[in-house]
Amino acid sequence: QVRLKESGPRLVQPSQTLSVTCTVSGFSVTSYHVSWVRQPPGKGLEWVGAIWKGGSTDYNSALKSRLSISRDTSKNQVFLKMNSLQTDDTGTYYCAKHGNGPFAYWGQGTLVTVSS
C-alpha cells in the first residue's frame, strides 16, 4: 500500500529555514519521482519542486534560490528545505508520488505557519 507522510515544524520564524520530511512506504524513491506541492490557506496549489527517481532535482523557478530537495534512499525519505522564510510561505506542504505523469498519491500534508 502506497503511503506518504509529511512531518515538520508547525511554526517557523520569519527568515528561518523550513525543513520538512516526506516518509514513504509501499514504493521506493529510486523507482518513482516525488514532488512537493504547497497550498496557502484558502488558496490554490503550487508545485514547489521534485526529486526524480534518478536523484536529480527540478525546482519552481520562483523558489529556486531558497530551495533544496534531497533524499535518503536507505530510509525512503525525501527532504524539503527552504530558507529565508516569509509569511507568504505559510501553508500546507504536500509530497506526492508520480511516474512520468500526474500525482496519483499524496501525503496528508503538513501545515506550516511562518510567524514571529
Added chain:
Amino acid sequence: DIVMTQSPSSLAVSAGETVTINCKSSQSLFGSVRQKNYLAWYQQKPGQSPKLLIYLASTRESGVPDRFIGSGSGTDFTLTISSVQAEDLANYYCQQYYDTPYTFGAGTKLELK
C-alpha cells in the same frame, strides 16, 4: 512557464445538474511522441489532500465515477460533471505535466445553490 487559466472560479449548482469547468493552457499540452495531452484534473475537499480524477485529459483514474468526464486537446480542456451529487462539492484543479515547472489552474469551487 505554462500558465493554466481555469474558469469559472466558483460555481453554484443544484444536485442533479450538469456542470462544466474550463481550463486553458498558454501552450499546447499535446505530446507528439505518445500522441496524448498531458493534462490532469484533481478534486480537493476541505481538509483533504487533492485526489486525482482524470489524467491524459480524458482517462478516469481507477474508482472515479463515470459522471466525471474529461475532454479537450491542445490548449483547451473541460471537466464535465454530469448529475452532480452532494459529495461532489469541492474544489477542482487542472494541472499540466507536459513540462516543468508543473503548473496548476487557480481552482474552481463547486458550491451548493
